[in-house]
Amino acid sequence: MYDITALYEAETVPQAIALLQEHPRAYIIAGGSDMLIRIRKGGLPNCELVSLRGILNLRGVSLEADETLRIGPLTVFSHLVRDPLIRRHIPPLAEAAEFVGGPQIRNVGTIGGNICNGASSADTAPTLLAWDAILEYTGPAGIRQIPIENHYLAPGKTALARDEILTAILIPKQNREGYHGCSLKYARRNAMDLAILGCSVNVRLEAGILRDVRAAYGVAGPVPLRARTAENVIRGKPLSEGASLGKAVRNAINPRTSWRGTQEFRLHLAEELTNRALAQAIRAAGSSVCDA
Numbered sequence: 593m594y595d596i597t598a599l600y601e602a603e604t605v606p607q608a609i610a611l612l613q614e615h616p617r618a619y620i621i622a623g624g625s626d627m628l629i630r631i632r633k634g635g636l637p638n639c640e641l642v643s644l645r646g647i648l649n650l651r652g653v654s655l656e657a658d659e660t661l662r663i664g665p666l667t668v669f670s671h672l673v674r675d676p677l678i679r680r681h682i683p684p685l686a687e688a689a690e691f692v693g694g695p696q697i698r699n700v701g702t703i704g705g706n707i708c709n710g711a712s713s714a715d716t717a718p719t720l721l722a723w724d725a726i727l728e729y730t731g732p733a734g735i736r737q738i739p740i741e742n743h744y745l746a747p748g749k750t751a752l753a754r755d756e757i758l759t760a761i762l763i764p765k766q767n768r769e770g771y772h773g774c775s776l777k778y779a780r781r782n783a784m785d786l787a788i789l790g791c792s793v794n795v796r797l798e799a800g801i802l803r804d805v806r807a808a809y810g811v812a813g814p815v816p817l818r819a820r821t822a823e824n825v826i827r828g829k830p831l832s833e834g835a836s837l838g839k840a841v842r843n844a845i846n847p848r849t850s851w852r853g854t855q856e857f858r859l860h861l862a863e864e865l866t867n868r869a870l871a872q873a874i875r876a877a878g879s880s881v882c883d884a
Contacts, residue, residue, distance in 0.1 A: 594631050597638045603646045605730055605759060611642045612755040613732065618642045620757060622666055625693070625701040626709050650704075650759060653677045659765040665704020665758045669716075670695070672703060681768055683876075684775040684792055688719040691777040691787070704758045707740070710748040710815070717744075717816035718792035719775045721808035724767040731756035744815035770796045771804070774872035776865045780852070787811055788853040789861040793837075793869035797877045802826050802834060805870075812845035812862060819844040822866075831879060834870055838863035 600615065602608035612618060618640040621627045630636055644650060650666040653675045661681055663672075672678055672689035679686050692698055692706070692715045706714045707727075717740075725740045731753055740761075743751050752758065773794025779785040790810030796803045805827050807819045822840035826833055847858035874880075 594628065595634070595637050595639065596631065596641060598640045599643060600641065601643045601646050605647060605650070605757065608642055608644055608647065608757055609730065609732055609755055612757075615640050615642065616754065620644060620708075622705045623668065623700040623702040625697050626705060626711075644757065655681075661763040661765075661768070663703060663761040663763070665708075665761060666702050667704075669693075669698035669701050669703065669706075672716075673698070682719075682723055682763060682773075684773040684794065685716065685719050685723070688716045688775040688777075688790075688792065691715045691775075691790075703761065707743065707761075708750060708752065708758055710744060710746070710750045712747060712811050712813065712815055713786045713790070714810060714816060715777060715787060715790060718790045718808040718810045719773075720761065720763075721816055721818050722773060722775075722792040722794050722806045723763050723771070724806070726762040726764065727758060728760035728762060729753070729756045730759040735759070737762070741818060744817075747814050771806075772796075772873050772876035772878075773806075774869040774876065776869050778861050778865060786852065789847070789858050789865060790816075791862065791865040791869050793866060793873050795870065795873045795877060797831070797874070797879055800831050800879070802829055802831060805837065807837065807841060807866060807869075809841075809845055809862060812847045812858065814848075817845065831874065834874065835867060837870055838866040841866045 600611045621641045622644050650664045652664050654662050669689040669692045673686050706716050726737050729736050771794045775792040777787045777790045793807045805823045810816045819841045822844040825840040826837050841862050842859050849855045
């Protein structure tokens with residue numbers, strides 16, 4: 593049973609914000625693949641919902657005049673997998689979107705919902721962290737932008753105010769130009785399963801040197817995170833020292849033990865997936881993996 597008291601449907605961003613102010617108990621619903629499960633399980637009794645599905649300009653991917661990649665939060669995963677701009681500019685995000693659930697979920701679930709539910713296991717979160725995505729919030733006071741790393745505050749809690757909505761995911765040109773990456777996920781099943789660990793690594797190479805490295809993880813802590821201390825270990829080092837990234841990651845993350853996997857297993861996965869993702873990122877950059 594879905595214990596829903598009222599459903600309010602917004603057709604514009606200002607209307608959605610006004611509805612959230614008029615109904616302070618209301619929750620936002622987009623694709624509904626997570627929210628409806630919570631309601632069905634009794635986690636949100638007598639809830640009110642504000643639906644964003646009718647706000648058409650929050651869908652799709654575009655390239656702005658300054659070549660910032662703009663991703664609408666209502667873009668569903670199946671569209672991200674196929675979108676030509678995503679596949680050209682940040683192919684690891686297409687890879688991450690394909691990890692999500694099965695075909696039915698990918699056809700209704702949205703990237704905005706994936707990161708706004710605050711789950712550490714969100715499949716697209718590590719990739720967006722590794723590409724230094726900027727989030728655009730819109731509320732009564734207007735628009736504010738924050739790095740995605742500041743978006744996650746605690747499990748299930750984000751920096752979005754009660755009367756704000758996510759209106760864009762932005763990846764500026766300087767955050768992706770010259771970078772190549774890879775996203776990986778380990779789960780017990782190939783589909784329809786939450787990640788035991790998610791990993792995304794990208795690199796910028798110059799004359800055999802790892803000029804920049806970004807490594808981000810899901811289910812490696814209470815929220816999706818960047819392993820910044822591990823990145824610093826090999827940033828500026830030759831490719832031959834790349835294998836030290838995986839070892840450094842073990843000291844940079846703090847996964848928990850759960851019924852899906854122990855802390856020790858997740859630490860092992862983090863090292864192994866990091867090394868695999870780094871090798872694939874180096875290959876994507878046009879260098880020989882055997883040098884890493």
